[in-house]
Amino acid sequence: MLPLAELHLHVEGTLEADLLVTLARRNDVPLPSYDPAELTARYANFGDLQAFLDVYYANLAVLRTEQDFHDLAAAYVTRAAAAGVRRAEIFCDPQTHLANGVPLEVVFGGLGAALAEARANGLSADLIVCFLRDLGGDAAEELLRQALPFREHFIGVGLDSAEVGWPPALFRRAYEMAAAEGLHRVAHAGEEGGPEYVREALDALGVERIDHGNRALEDADLVARLRDERVPLTVCPLSNVALKGVARIEEHPLPRMLELGLVATLNSDDPAYFGGGIDANVAAVRTSLGLTDDDLATLAANSFEAAFIGETDRARWLAEVAAWRAG
Numbered sequence: 001m002l003p004l005a006e007l008h009l010h011v012e013g014t015l016e017a018d019l020l021v022t023l024a025r026r027n028d029v030p031l032p033s034y035d036p037a038e039l040t041a042r043y044a045n046f047g048d049l050q051a052f053l054d055v056y057y058a059n060l061a062v063l064r065t066e067q068d069f070h071d072l073a074a075a076y077v078t079r080a081a082a083a084g085v086r087r088a089e090i091f092c093d094p095q096t097h098l099a100n101g102v103p104l105e106v107v108f109g110g111l112g113a114a115l116a117e118a119r120a121n122g123l124s125a126d127l128i129v130c131f132l133r134d135l136g137g138d139a140a141e142e143l144l145r146q147a148l149p150f151r152e153h154f155i156g157v158g159l160d161s162a163e164v165g166w167p168p169a170l171f172r173r174a175y176e177m178a179a180a181e182g183l184h185r186v187a188h189a190g191e192e193g194g195p196e197y198v199r200e201a202l203d204a205l206g207v208e209r210i211d212h213g214n215r216a217l218e219d220a221d222l223v224a225r226l227r228d229e230r231v232p233l234t235v236c237p238l239s240n241v242a243l244k245g246v247a248r249i250e251e252h253p254l255p256r257m258l259e260l261g262l263v264a265t266l267n268s269d270d271p272a273y274f275g276g277g278i279d280a281n282v283a284a285v286r287t288s289l290g291l292t293d294d295d296l297a298t299l300a301a302n303s304f305e306a307a308f309i310g311e312t313d314r315a316r317w318l319a320e321v322a323a324w325r326a327g
């Protein structure tokens with residue numbers, strides 16, 4: 001199996017319908033349906049990113065206790081390890097849970113316990129705290145201040161939620177605070193927003209990777225910069241099709257990104273909602289985009305180049321990819 005790092009994965013987006021129903025019953029939280037198949041069927045036709053986010057945030061009301069957060073993350077890391085993931089850098093959205101009345105102790109306690117178990121079982125995993133861009137820059141700074149006492153639980157900050165109308169520069173001070181704390185910095189950009197969002201994430205926020213980045217391809221100078229500076233793009237093909245950024249999987253720009261020499265990586269974003277995890281994304285790009293084993297090995301090598309890991313782990317996993325490529 002192809003060894004990979006998964007670098008663009010929202011833990012809240014791994015909430016499968018079965019677990020959603022279990023947690024709703026456990027915590028007495030109402031759902032529109034208690035039939036996992038019917039709930040999953042509702043995910044088949046999101047009009048855009050916001051239509052998805054409305055469902056995603058509503059479902060998160062079922063997460064109440066440390067045990068709930070543990071069970072969510074534990075289920076993901078078990079599936080990821082079985083799919084060949086060696087390293088997972090996992091986004092979480094604490095502002096959503098705070099708004100639901102769940103304190104950060106509960107969020108980090110539960111997620112942290114699951115990741116400690118994952119590490120004991122040989123999967124390398126860390127958390128990246130995301131700012132919800134549609135809550136604005138002041139709220140991002142406030143979240144970071146509240147999260148710093150839990151600094152041992154996360155290695156970086158990210159920026160997610162509705163993109164258009166919420167340009168990266170609004171978050172400059174929050175990212176400066178994060179940099180001063182020695183935190184890694186990434187941001188969603190170019191998912192629905194244009195190339196200017198990608199450029200601004202690099203210039204105003206100093207990000208080390210771009211999450212998605214698809215619309216960077218509309219700007220040749222920006223493509224040259226991403227290629228020359230080897231800025232990784234964490235690309236999510238099934239997500240892009242589900243949220244209508246790309247009309248059909250056959251039209252996904254991932255092959256073009258590789259041709260252009262970009263450091264593209266393959267990721268699942270919100271696997272409970274977009275038709276499956278990293279393995280489903282691998283299958284889709286193989287069968288519908290015609291990517292070869294050699295291309296897949298390049299994506300895997302890119303993922304370990306882009307991961308926030310030590311050089312010993314990087315060398316070990318790159319050697320595993322080289323062995324896989326050699327067959």
Ligand code: ADE
Binds near residue numbers: 010162239269
């Ligand atoms: N939050 C969860 N998934 C997201 C995505 N694909 N884009 C922006 N915010 C998100």
Ligand code: ZN
Binds near residue numbers: 010160
């Ligand atoms: Zn995402």
